[in-house]
Amino acid sequence: MKINLEKIINIVGKENISTDPGDLLVYGSDSSVHEASACIVVRPGKIEHVQKIVIYANSKKIPIISRGAGSGMSGQAVPIKGGIILDMKRMNHILEVNLADVYCRVEPGVVDDDLNHVLKSHSVFYPPAPASSRVATIGGEIANNASGVRSIKYGAVRDYVLGMKVVMANGDLVSFGCKNRVEAAGYQLDRLMVGSEGTLGIIVEATLRFIPIPKLRCMGTAKFNKLKEAGDSIAEIMASGCQPSLLELMDNIAITAVNKAMDFGLPDVDAILMFEADGMVKEAIDFEMKKIKAICEKHNGFGIELSYDAKERTRIFSGRKKLFPSLSKYKELFACTSLADDMAVPYSKMAVMAQKIHDVAKRNNVIMTAYGHCGSGCMHTKILLDPTKNKQWDNAKNAVKEIYDFVASIDGSTSAEHGIGISKAFAFKKEKHDSLNFMHAIKKALDPNNILNPGKLMDAPDDWVTATRLRYKHN
Amino acid sequence: MKINLEKIINIVGKENISTDPGDLLVYGSDSSVHEASACIVVRPGKIEHVQKIVIYANSKKIPIISRGAGSGMSGQAVPIKGGIILDMKRMNHILEVNLADVYCRVEPGVVDDDLNHVLKSHSVFYPPAPASSRVATIGGEIANNASGVRSIKYGAVRDYVLGMKVVMANGDLVSFGCKNRVEAAGYQLDRLMVGSEGTLGIIVEATLRFIPIPKLRCMGTAKFNKLKEAGDSIAEIMASGCQPSLLELMDNIAITAVNKAMDFGLPDVDAILMFEADGMVKEAIDFEMKKIKAICEKHNGFGIELSYDAKERTRIFSGRKKLFPSLSKYKELFACTSLADDMAVPYSKMAVMAQKIHDVAKRNNVIMTAYGHCGSGCMHTKILLDPTKNKQWDNAKNAVKEIYDFVASIDGSTSAEHGIGISKAFAFKKEKHDSLNFMHAIKKALDPNNILNPGKLMDAPDDWVTATRLRYKHN
Numbered sequence: 001m002k003i004n005l006e007k008i009i010n011i012v013g014k015e016n017i018s019t020d021p022g023d024l025l026v027y028g029s030d031s032s033v034h035e036a037s038a039c040i041v042v043r044p045g046k047i048e049h050v051q052k053i054v055i056y057a058n059s060k061k062i063p064i065i066s067r068g069a070g071s072g073m074s075g076q077a078v079p080i081k082g083g084i085i086l087d088m089k090r091m092n093h094i095l096e097v098n099l100a101d102v103y104c105r106v107e108p109g110v111v112d113d114d115l116n117h118v119l120k121s122h123s124v125f126y127p128p129a130p131a132s133s134r135v136a137t138i139g140g141e142i143a144n145n146a147s148g149v150r151s152i153k154y155g156a157v158r159d160y161v162l163g164m165k166v167v168m169a170n171g172d173l174v175s176f177g178c179k180n181r182v183e184a185a186g187y188q189l190d191r192l193m194v195g196s197e198g199t200l201g202i203i204v205e206a207t208l209r210f211i212p213i214p215k216l217r218c219m220g221t222a223k224f225n226k227l228k229e230a231g232d233s234i235a236e237i238m239a240s241g242c243q244p245s246l247l248e249l250m251d252n253i254a255i256t257a258v259n260k261a262m263d264f265g266l267p268d269v270d271a272i273l274m275f276e277a278d279g280m281v282k283e284a285i286d287f288e289m290k291k292i293k294a295i296c297e298k299h300n301g302f303g304i305e306l307s308y309d310a311k312e313r314t315r316i317f318s319g320r321k322k323l324f325p326s327l328s329k330y331k332e333l334f335a336c337t338s339l340a341d342d343m344a345v346p347y348s349k350m351a352v353m354a355q356k357i358h359d360v361a362k363r364n365n366v367i368m369t370a371y372g373h374c375g376s377g378c379m380h381t382k383i384l385l386d387p388t389k390n391k392q393w394d395n396a397k398n399a400v401k402e403i404y405d406f407v408a409s410i411d412g413s414t415s416a417e418h419g420i421g422i423s424k425a426f427a428f429k430k431e432k433h434d435s436l437n438f439m440h441a442i443k444k445a446l447d448p449n450n451i452l453n454p455g456k457l458m459d460a461p462d463d464w465v466t467a468t469r470l471r472y473k474h475n
Numbered sequence: 476m477k478i479n480l481e482k483i484i485n486i487v488g489k490e491n492i493s494t495d496p497g498d499l500l501v502y503g504s505d506s507s508v509h510e511a512s513a514c515i516v517v518r519p520g521k522i523e524h525v526q527k528i529v530i531y532a533n534s535k536k537i538p539i540i541s542r543g544a545g546s547g548m549s550g551q552a553v554p555i556k557g558g559i560i561l562d563m564k565r566m567n568h569i570l571e572v573n574l575a576d577v578y579c580r581v582e583p584g585v586v587d588d589d590l591n592h593v594l595k596s597h598s599v600f601y602p603p604a605p606a607s608s609r610v611a612t613i614g615g616e617i618a619n620n621a622s623g624v625r626s627i628k629y630g631a632v633r634d635y636v637l638g639m640k641v642v643m644a645n646g647d648l649v650s651f652g653c654k655n656r657v658e659a660a661g662y663q664l665d666r667l668m669v670g671s672e673g674t675l676g677i678i679v680e681a682t683l684r685f686i687p688i689p690k691l692r693c694m695g696t697a698k699f700n701k702l703k704e705a706g707d708s709i710a711e712i713m714a715s716g717c718q719p720s721l722l723e724l725m726d727n728i729a730i731t732a733v734n735k736a737m738d739f740g741l742p743d744v745d746a747i748l749m750f751e752a753d754g755m756v757k758e759a760i761d762f763e764m765k766k767i768k769a770i771c772e773k774h775n776g777f778g779i780e781l782s783y784d785a786k787e788r789t790r791i792f793s794g795r796k797k798l799f800p801s802l803s804k805y806k807e808l809f810a811c812t813s814l815a816d817d818m819a820v821p822y823s824k825m826a827v828m829a830q831k832i833h834d835v836a837k838r839n840n841v842i843m844t845a846y847g848h849c850g851s852g853c854m855h856t857k858i859l860l861d862p863t864k865n866k867q868w869d870n871a872k873n874a875v876k877e878i879y880d881f882v883a884s885i886d887g888s889t890s891a892e893h894g895i896g897i898s899k900a901f902a903f904k905k906e907k908h909d910s911l912n913f914m915h916a917i918k919k920a921l922d923p924n925n926i927l928n929p930g931k932l933m934d935a936p937d938d939w940v941t942a943t944r945l946r947y948k949h950n
Contacts, residue, residue, distance in 0.1 A: 002662055006949075018677070022729075040776055042703070066782070098711065098824040099714055100714045100821075100822060101714075101715060101821040101822050101823050102714065102822065104738075107840060123716065124716065143563040143656075143665070144659055145659040146659070147657050147659070149592060151656070151657050152656075156633075156657050156659070156940065158663065158666070159630075159634065168913065172909065172912075172913075173909070174909040174910045174913065175907075175909060175910070176910060178819060178886075178887075179821065179888075180719035180820065180821065180852040180887065180891065181626070181627075181819075181820050181851045181852045181890050182622050182626050182630075182631050182848075182851050182852060182853055182888045182891045182892055183620075183890065183891060184619055184621070184631070184670055184817075184891060184892045184893065184894050184895075185886045185888055185890045185894075185895055185899075185903055185906070186671070186672070186895050186903060186932045186933065187667060187668060187669070187671055187675075187914050187917065187918075187932075188620070188633065188666055188667060188669060188670050189667075189914070191663055191667065191669070192664075192666065192667045194663060194666070195659055195660070195661060195662065195663050196661070196662055197661070200662075202751055209718075212716035212718070222806035226551040235575065238577060239575045239576075239577065241598065241599065241687035242485055243687070243755075279759060280718075280759065280762055280763075281756065281758045281762045282758075283756045283757075283758035283759065284754060284755065284756040284758065284759035287756045288755075301741060306810035309549055322611060332882065342659075344653060344655035344656075344657055344658050345655065346575075346576040346577060346654065346655065347576050347577065348575040348576050364704070373657075376656045376657050377655040377656045377657060411653075411654055411655075412655065412656045413653035413654075413655050413660055414660050414856050415658065415659045415660045416655070416657045416658060417657055418659065419659050419660075419661045420659075420660055420661050426659055428661060431660070432660070432661065433666060434647065434648070434649040434650060435649045435651060436842060436923060437647075437650065437729065438643065438647075438664065438920075439662050439664070441920035441921060442662060442917055442920055442921070443920065444920065445913075445916035445917055445920035446913060446917070451588065457661045457662075457691065458661065
């Protein structure tokens with residue numbers, strides 16, 4: 001693929017491109033298992049830069065991959081077909097915080113936590129909170145329809161996007177959606193962009209709504225000697241109309257990982273549930289917490305502790321918050337891979353899903369943990385394996401297949417919040433088999449030369465193991 | 476247009492088609508000003524019927540218009556290009572209420588109130604509540620992205636659709652979305668269908684989430700001697716982080732209409748605000764009501780009454796609820812037309828928008844009222860005119876143009892909840908000018924023969940006055 005460097009330099013300046021092999025290596029992977037090589041990294045500083053680069057790329061049919069923090073877990077930002085990486089992190093300005101009309105406008109490279117830091121001074125917040133909020137950019141979150149611990153009460157990114165500006169594959173700058181809370185004005189192209197993983201357009205500005213920060217939060221934990229009983233508690237909490245603002249599961253592997261990595265002193269039980277209610281008035285929070293506590297007790301939850309204290313809540317939750325990095329230290333030489341890491345599961349199947357993860361791990365001789373934002377129907381796992389051994393990758397492949405076959409059998413969905421990218425494409429294609437041709441039709445209609453993040457979603461290879469190099473040394 | 480009757484009869488049976496001129500007249504209009512003639516009305520009873528009819532229509536390039544209750548106000552269901560009306564009301568079964576997994580599956584012809592009647596017995600509800608919920612079907616609500624008095628707190632239809640089954644233009648039956656609360660699995664084609672007004676596919680089943688019914692509601696009213704002060708109250712309530720479950724404006728025309736039609740005895744003031752807070756715990760509701768009341772008082776609201784009593788709440792709200800039919804009786808021989816009837820407006824512009832409506836009415840010698848779900852940014856009006864006089868239609872046309880020019884100038888959007896159809900297409904096309912070609916591309920990709928509700932949205936004529944016959948006798 002021949003890229004005219006001078007042309008790109010003329011657009012963004014020499015200081016905003018790189019063809020350095022080290023840079024290309026870093027930008028060739030994300031938080032998935034994948035790795036590939038782009039030809040160039042380009043850092044646009046404004047919308048016009050993006051338009052000019054896209055027009056050039058489109059004229060030469062060069063792939064163009066827009067990238068936020070690279071915290072995606074499914075290979076969404078991996079340049080599987082080479083081409084231009086568009087690093088959007090220079091476009092990181094909060095353009096407007098309109099308190100009167102209850103929206104903000106941001107550039108795509110704004111980091112989630114940075115936005116919420118500014119909003120906090122006005123007593124409001126933007127609720128989608130992926131665990132990666134310290135680095136995740138708003139553009140990436142939209143492209144991925146991210147969510148997180150708060151989705152149980154507050155929903156996902158799609159519930160906060162009011163509108164956006166997008167550079168389309170032909171270089172056109174268009175506005176989708178609006179700035180108002182409700183709109184019924186034809187095709188919701190902003191909602192189509194949400195979750196499209198950079199394959200339909202490049203988001204260059206987003207209009208987001210925000211909501212008041214709850215004045216009070218109460219957090220609780222319950223311990224369980226049986227994983228199933230924790231799962232059953234989740235199901236009953238959600239089916240009985242409780243409205244927690246957080247409901248997290250940690251299984252024994254997760255507990256052990258955090259204790260090992262951080263000497264955290266979590267109790268060595270089969271499972272812990274963490275739950276929270278928030279609001280403006282203590283009586284309303286107490287009402288929710290009482291119901292949730294009673295359900296946990298009914299399912300033999302014990303050692304239940306509740307706290308309104310901010311420091312204590314932070315301490316309780318820090319174990320969960322540090323889980324992902326802790327898993328990397330679970331076993332020497334083992335890597336914590338984002339494989340089968342995310343699935344949407346009906347509440348009534350949460351317990352069997354958690355058990356299934358353990359069964360699959362055992363059968364395939366890998367280590368897997370069951371945890372996640374189960375109250376929003378989101379189950380997570382990770383596969384811990386020795387990445388130097390080919391056999392372990394074979395095992396992982398089997399395990400991933402078994403997991404997603406089971407997810408399909410219980411009416412779940414391939415991804416709750418981590419997206420499809422490359423890693424989950426095989427299960428996604430199976431799940432969405434009847435609509436793939438319509439996805440292709442839309443992709444072709446909006447990006448006829450297939451330059452925007454090609455080779456992802458319905459166009460990703462069927463076998464994730466061989467789709468790209470794996471970013472681990474192995475035999 | 477030649478339609479093979481026998482072919483259609485073979486699909487649905489003789490008892491489920493009609494070419495009776497009376498039926499064609501009724502099915503030729505909806506709640507808009509428009510009227511046109513279909514060739515045949517067909518009442519499918521199951522998905523397979525819809526598929527077969529669509530396959531036939533597609534092979535002959537015959538327009539096919541799916542229709543719910545016909546309560547749309549913008550001409551969405553008017554057969555502007557003739558063809559087949561698909562009356563979906565026979566497909567009115569609630570297929571599943573899954574309390575454990577917190578979703579229900581319904582056929583598209585299920586009426587909103589009927590669904591909520593069933594859900595109520597389980598203490599849950601489906602919140603989008605258009606004023607027409609007594610007749611509006613779920614299919615129509617989705618196609619239109621409907622909302623209503625509850626959208627301020629609970630959002631619109633798009634916030635409750637989890638997934639759907641759709642018959643595409645080629646007859647394919649596809650599943651979009653899923654049954655789970657969160658999903659991040661590629662193109663949100665279910666969200667694309669929401670608001671597409673039957674132009675991209677025919678919704679034959681919907682999976683909706685529901686939420687717990689609040690145990691308590693408190694409703695309040697405040698009177699204002701200046702419309703502006705009511706508008707300013709709305710703006711401050713929304714900007715200050717209050718969380719009402721309803722916030723409605725009625726101006727003096729609306730008040731007079733209800734009093735005239737129903738001898739209702741509302742106070743003859745410039746404006747009334749109705750507000751409500753709901754929840755599970757009285758203290759939380761009192762907290763909201765106290766804040767809202769204080770803001771109304773600050774803006775010279777007076778005679779503020781609050782009530783938790785269900786009967787009293789119903790009585791207070793019945794004036795608002797009966798507004799639409801009351802407007803038809805405001806002035807003898809005058810018709811209440813759904814023109815410029817709906818717009819999304821920034822909160823800070825609510826007061827000037829209300830005033831603008833009055834100014835425009837005066838200048839153009841028609842009667843217009845400012846009312847609506849202003850707390851969700853949704854302003855309504857209607858144009859009351861003598862439909863027998865051509866001059867009045869000219870005036871209406873001017874008024875509509877002035878309204879939407881103003882909406883555009885204050886960063887509003889053409890429709891908050893009534894949709895685009897035919898009536899609002901000219902303003903919609905202006906607002907969305909930069910993305911019309913992408914809407915066309917998507918339409919062509921999914922419906923290459925343009926059979927699905929053709930001549931709507933971006934394809935509607937520029938002049939609504941001459942787009943179809945008007946369903947009023949005039950010179």
